[in-house]
Amino acid sequence: MSEIKMPEFLTVESALKDSGLAVTPSELHGLLVGMISGGLSLDDQTWKPLIYDYTNDGMGWPDSAIKVGSAVFQCTVAELTAEKLALELLIPSEKESLMNRADGLSEWVNHFISGLGLVELKLDKTSDALKEALADLEEIARLGIDEDDDLEEQENLFEQIVEHVRICVLTIHAELGQQIHTDASKTVH
Template identity: 40%
Template sequence: MHGLISGMICGGNDDSSWLPLLHDLTNEGMAFGHELAQALRKMHSATSDALQDDGFLFQLYLPDGDDVSVFDRADALAGWVNHFLLGLGVTQPKLDKVTGETGEAIDDLRNIAQLGYDEDEDQEELEMSL
């Protein structure tokens, strides 16, 4: 959800329409329960504040710790970026027409979103390449 909410905010959706849009994208248009909706409002507010902070306090919500493999981290990053691009795309429908440095950055994000690996490949070799 963090990637999706971040993408919506970066796409310019800063009014209260973000939550119904989130319902449409993730829950077949049905409203979330009170506790989940409240947690998402807090996440939206904290994410918005972090993105607007001059010290750039924004951080991706990704798994961390010694028990998380590099593959799980890469998979989580690809998922976060996919959701970010979805959120950005629903708020900026002409995203594929963006050119220049911004267009290049979006292309880079699309490449990251396609990150994957073949489970049959040598795991140690893959870890070194990531």
């Protein structure tokens, strides 16, 4: 089986813009990861109407945007359900300014939280670890870069924050997200 590869940020950005959609790659990926981590079904297309409602007033997307959105969804599912957990955030690359990357991370985190809301996350039934991870993400969503401070230090802090976001997301997904069950896990009696 071939490995599913996440489309490049600029490819996703171009497809979304060319389709007239007012959503960034970071926002789209954050929404999808939030919905998947919140327990969205992985076996059907229920993510599409939720995304359409949230990003395009309930109207469907053009084919080119659906194709890219589906690729992002499939790659995200593959990352979150693999034996070796990995999650690459679809945010601007290191070639971009720290300000652009920080804005992308903020968009990603805000939309991750929104994605959890779209699948109607009920916090009263969750663990303290999940609540703490969500509180951390809410705080991270409000962070900004101060252009007057040492940018090298902020660059290092930014990388630590990105890693903490991954850990928080994986914590939430581990508790609420669906896992793909393989035939090898079935027991024959």
